[in-house]
Amino acid sequence: MTIGLMLLGIGSGSASGQPAAFPARPITIVVGFTPGGGNDVVARVVGAKVGELLRTSVLVLNRPGANGAVALDSVAKAPPDGYTIILGSSSVLAINPVVGAGSGPDPISGFVGIGTVAMTPQVLAVHPSVPAHTIRELVDLSRQKEVSIASAGIGGLPHLAIELFQSSEKTRFVHVPYRGGAPAATDVVAGHVNGIVMDLPVVQPFVADGRMRAIALLNDRRSPAMPNAATSAEQGAGGLIAVNWYGLLAPAGTPAPVADRLFEAFNAAVHDTSVKAKLAAIGIEPMTSASRTDFTAFLKQEIARWADVAKTADLTSKSGG
Numbered sequence: 001m002t003i004g005l006m007l008l009g010i011g012s013g014s015a016s017g018q019p020a021a022f023p024a025r026p027i028t029i030v031v032g033f034t035p036g037g038g039n040d041v042v043a044r045v046v047g048a049k050v051g052e053l054l055r056t057s058v059l060v061l062n063r064p065g066a067n068g069a070v071a072l073d074s075v076a077k078a079p080p081d082g083y084t085i086i087l088g089s090s091s092v093l094a095i096n097p098v099v100g101a102g103s104g105p106d107p108i109s110g111f112v113g114i115g116t117v118a119m120t121p122q123v124l125a126v127h128p129s130v131p132a133h134t135i136r137e138l139v140d141l142s143r144q145k146e147v148s149i150a151s152a153g154i155g156g157l158p159h160l161a162i163e164l165f166q167s168s169e170k171t172r173f174v175h176v177p178y179r180g181g182a183p184a185a186t187d188v189v190a191g192h193v194n195g196i197v198m199d200l201p202v203v204q205p206f207v208a209d210g211r212m213r214a215i216a217l218l219n220d221r222r223s224p225a226m227p228n229a230a231t232s233a234e235q236g237a238g239g240l241i242a243v244n245w246y247g248l249l250a251p252a253g254t255p256a257p258v259a260d261r262l263f264e265a266f267n268a269a270v271h272d273t274s275v276k277a278k279l280a281a282i283g284i285e286p287m288t289s290a291s292r293t294d295f296t297a298f299l300k301q302e303i304a305r306w307a308d309v310a311k312t313a314d315l316t317s318k319s320g321g
Contacts, residue, residue, distance in 0.1 A: 032068030049269035068092030076105035080253030094302035114248035115289035126195035161242035225283035
């Protein structure tokens with residue numbers, strides 16, 4: 001369906017049998033982190049356009065705690081009417097259920113899937129003094145001497161990406177977890193840690209001014225925000241893919257027509273020219289699901305994939321950091 005047709009359906013509320021009464025009041029997007037981070041920015045930028053399309057207010061409510069689990073639990077208990085939904089990253093929706101030992105609501109059975117909206121790859125970068133420019137060179141270096149790699153904490157996507165790197169390339173790094181991406185990046189720039197795996201928006205400014213060197217985007221395609229950085233797939237490490245995607249869930253029991261209406265609105269919003277420009281400015285790209293069914297299948301695959309990584313790393317009984 002083209003964006004134009006989606007907008008027509010949203011405006012009329014009749015083309016696909018969707019109830020014209022929805023939305024009759026503001027919609028709240030719950031985010032599991034404090035303002036200013038990737039989850040929050042995506043929710044606010046995309047949500048503002050959704051509000052325009054649906055002719056209602058879209059509010060963002062920050063409920064930080066337990067790496068997004070507090071927000072997930074609150075939305076699971078909200079009325080299933082489409083007015084309270086969660087926007088969460090892959091760490092919140094696909095990794096937390098694995099490393100949290102099954103605590104909290106199940107993202108599949110406890111919710112109705114709406115879709116993905118955006119993504120940003122993880123970047124493997126090092127201090128300029130590290131004598132490695134490719135994945136292969138870094139692996140070879142790690143087999144000769146100790147190489148330390150920072151992440152934003154135990155159990156998040158950057159940490160799991162490091163574990164995936166170790167298992168797929170049959171090597172070992174010293175994992176140095178921090179309480180967030182900013183302090184991790186600061187210590188890499190200072191030379192206290194050799195490298196980092198982190199979302200592109202965190203690393204990009206340091207790579208741009210030469211304080212870090214990008215080894216690879218952990219993805220199968222390059223990013224416009226870091227066009228000179230080769231991907232892991234290009235370097236022969238096709239299994240080393242770690243993308244931080246942002247998806248939407250509504251409480252279980254939300255009527256299908258309401259969920260469909262939200263799906264169409266968010267898909268249209270993400271592909272709006274102004275929204276794409278705002279996201280691109282911070283290194284985030286649109287990533288939309290073909291359908292709500294496809295999103296649910298994708299979410300199941302992501303949970304299974306990261307569960308395998310967590311099991312190999314013996315992380316399944318540890319809570320997210």
